[in-house]
Every structure is written in C-alpha cells, then in structure tokens.
Amino acid sequence: DAKTTQPPSMDCAEGRAANLPCNHSTISGNEYVYWYRQIHSQGPQYIIHGLKNNETNEMASLIITEDRKSSTLILPHATLRDTAVYYCIVRVLYNQGGKLIFGQGTELSVKP
Amino acid sequence: DTGVSQDPRHKITKRGQNVTFRCDPISEHNRLYWYRQTLGQGPEFLTYFQNEAQLEKSRLLSDRFSAERPKGSFSTLEIQRTEQGDSAMYLCASSLGSGRTLGEQFFGPGTRLTVL
Numbered sequence: 001d002a003k004t005t006q007p008p009s010m011d012c013a014e015g016r017a018a019n020l021p022c023n024h025s026t027i028s029g030n031e032y033v034y035w036y037r038q039i040h041s042q043g044p045q046y047i048i049h050g051l052k053n054n055e056t057n058e059m060a061s062l063i064i065t066e067d068r069k070s071s072t073l074i075l076p077h078a079t080l081r082d083t084a085v086y087y088c089i090v091r092v093l094y095n096q097g098g099k100l101i102f103g104q105g106t107e108l109s110v111k112p
Numbered sequence: 113d114t115g116v117s118q119d120p121r122h123k124i125t126k127r128g129q130n131v132t133f134r135c136d137p138i139s140e141h142n143r144l145y146w147y148r149q150t151l152g153q154g155p156e157f158l159t160y161f162q163n164e165a166q167l168e169k170s171r172l173l174s175d176r177f178s179a180e181r182p183k184g185s186f187s188t189l190e191i192q193r194t195e196q197g198d199s200a201m202y203l204c205a206s207s208l209g210s211g212r213t214l215g216e217q218f219f220g221p222g223t224r225l226t227v228l
Contacts, residue, residue: 041221043116043205043219043221044155044217046216046217049216085154087154098145098160098207099157100145100157102154102156104153
C-alpha cells in the first residue's frame with residue numbers, strides 16, 4: 001500500500017471549513033483513499049473513501065486531484081466535536097484481508 | 113447498541129500475569145481485526161479473522177499472544193507473561209468482507225492495558 005504524508009497538526013475555527021491535506025504521490029491505479037478519525041479515548045471512526053472521483057457523504061467531502069497524488073478531506077462546518085486525529089490511508093480494495101495501515105495522522109483542533 | 117463492544121475497557125496487571133480481552137463484533141460482520149495502539153501512534157495491525165479462520169498475523173504478534181474466534185462470532189485476545197512493553201490500547205474492529213465495504217471497519221472503544 002502506498003505511503004501517505006499528512007501535516008502533524010492543524011487548527012480550525014468553529015463553524016469554518018476544515019481542509020485536511022494528504023499526499024500520496026506513489027498511489028497506484030487500484031488503490032483507494034480512505035479517511036478515518038479518532039476522537040480522544042475512542043476507537044477510530046470511518047469517514048469516507050474514494051478512488052478518483054470526488055465523494056461526499058453526511059460527514060465530509062473528499063477531493064482527489066486529477067493525478068491522484070494528493071487529496072483533501074473537507075469538513076464543511078467544523079464543530080468542537082470534530083477535534084480529533086484524522087488518518088489518511090491508501091490501500092488496495094482487496095489487499096491482504098483488508099487490514100488498515102495507519103500513519104501518524106493530523107491532529108485537528110477546532111477552536112471556539 | 114449494535115456497535116462493536118470490548119471488555120474490559122481497562123485492565124491493570126502485574127508483569128508476568130496473563131490477561132484476556134474479549135471483542136463482540138457487529139453481528140453480521142464476518143471479518144474481525146485486532147489492532148494495538150501506543151501513545152501518540154496510529155493503530156498497528158495485529159491479526160484478522162474471516163469467520164473462525166485466523167488468516168493473517170502480524171510480526172508484532174509474538175508467541176505470547178494468541179487470538180481466537182471459536183464460532184465466528186466473538187473473539188478473544190490473550191497475552192501470556194505480560195511485559196511492560198505490552199501496555200497499550202487494544203482495539204477490535206469488524207467489517208463485512210465484501211466489495212467496497214472491505215475498508216469500512218467499525219472499531220470498538222478499545223481495552224486499555226497497563227502492565228506494572
């Protein structure tokens with residue numbers, strides 16, 4: 001699975017959009033981009049995933065560049081409850097049993 | 113609540129003791145995963161089951177660790193002769209083993225182990 005690079009930390013004002021970047025320059029054609037988040041003292045939570053088209057669900061939007069070498073997770077109206085560590089994971093859909101390989105993630109702090 | 117549950121939530125033990133953790137996945141999920149997370153790090157994969165078959169074990173899973181999923185439902189993770197380096201959060205996750213949902217793993221709250 002391709003390696004990802006994320007900034008270690010970011011701040012965002014409550015009510016504003018939070019844009020979390022992820023670089024995955026070595027991504028291959030059959031690898032998906034997944035985003036998870038982990039609120040303090042809880043297990044990780046699935047947010048969204050995509051292959052090449054932009055995706056949106058009730059939690060967030062995922063924008064993948066045309067060359068697929070980077071992506072951005074967008075939380076449109078961040079709240080204090082969105083404070084968490086956000087993990088960007090790149091993996092083949094049918095990789096070795098579906099295990100997830102987590103990096104260090106981005107610690108997002110949403111401030112009032 | 114139909115999410116993934118883990119028991120106990122916290123465990124404090126002395127070095128050298130054995131401990132066992134339990135995970136109850138979402139009922140229709142046939143895949144079950146164990147991860148370990150130390151402070152400041154992302155979760156690390158330990159092992160996974162499809163139904164009752166253990167299909168992969170990480171090199172992190174030393175011979176002191178054993179996991180079972182006897183009837184393809186709940187799973188247990190046992191650590192024998194615990195060491196201080198085993199102190200971590202042990203996370204369980206489950207998923208449907210098919211299609212686009214393979215990567216959508218649902219995690220439990222974890223069991224925090226402290227080895228004194």
